[in-house]
Amino acid sequence: MYLKFIELQGFKTFAERVKLELGPGLTAIVGPNGSGKSNIADAILWVLGEQSAKILRGSRMDDVIFAGSEKRRPVGMAEVTLHLDNSDGSLPLDYQEIAVTRRFFRSGEGEYYINRVPCRLRDIQELFLDTGSGRGGLSIVGQGRLEEIFTARPEDRRAVLEEAAGIARYRSRKKEAEQR
Ligand code: ATP
Numbered sequence: 365m366y367l368k369f370i371e372l373q374g375f376k377t378f379a380e381r382v383k384l385e386l387g388p389g390l391t392a393i394v395g396p397n398g399s400g401k402s403n404i405a406d407a408i409l410w411v412l413g414e415q416s417a418k419i420l421r422g423s424r425m426d427d428v429i430f431a432g433s434e435k436r437r438p439v440g441m442a443e444v445t446l447h448l449d450n451s452d453g454s455l456p457l458d459y460q461e462i463a464v465t466r467r468f469f470r471s472g473e474g475e476y477y478i479n480r481v482p483c484r485l486r487d488i489q490e491l492f493l494d495t496g497s498g499r500g501g502l503s504i505v506g507q508g509r510l511e512e513i514f515t516a517r518p519e520d521r522r523a524v525l526e527e528a529a530g531i532a533r534y535r536s537r538k539k540e541a542e543q544r
Pocket residue numbers: 375376377395396397398399400401402403404426427428429430431432
């Protein structure tokens with residue numbers, strides 16, 4: 365599975381709709397300070413269901429919505445879509461291409477979609493669980509996160525290892541079953 369392209373609109377610095385092509389292999393993003401490189405990593409985390417404004421380097425969730433600039437008025441909605449190539453079948457859905465979308469409005473309403481069909485946050489979390497790409501996985505390691513992992517409580521470090529080992533899915537299902 366790999367990220368083919370990302371579409372962003374109204375997310376942080378990306379006021380206009382932009383499409384970033386990634387493709388297989390290694391992609392490096394370069395640019396001056398403050399040009400929005402880290403905002404792209406934030407966008408990926410956000411679509412994967414990140415709920416912490418702090419992890420997204422803001423103080424409230426609406427900090428992800430383009431807040432306006434000298435030339436452009438603020439917008440009312442942020443939308444990001446990850447277009448994934450799933451021809452190797454690593455995501456448990458019978459599609460070769462999977463588009464995962466998250467939207468958030470200034471009113472506080474949020475929406476999630478898988479292949480343009482509305483879904484729950486939980487469906488997105490389940491989709492990526494144990495792939496190592498989900499929230500809490502190690503596919504995106506922000507500045508400061510490495511130290512956090514080394515100094516984490518043993519049970520929190522274990523959660524990271526369980527996700528990497530591919531058993532987080534079962535722990536999550538067990539917890540859900542116990543709550544019923
Ligand atoms: P560096 O090389 O310093 O790490 P960078 O390319 O990673 O820089 P980012 O952190 O991605 O830069 O972008 C920071 C910029 O994003 C800041 O100028 C900040 O004002 C802008 N920004 C963040 N949130 C918003 C928002 N909601 N609306 C408009 N601009 C925003």
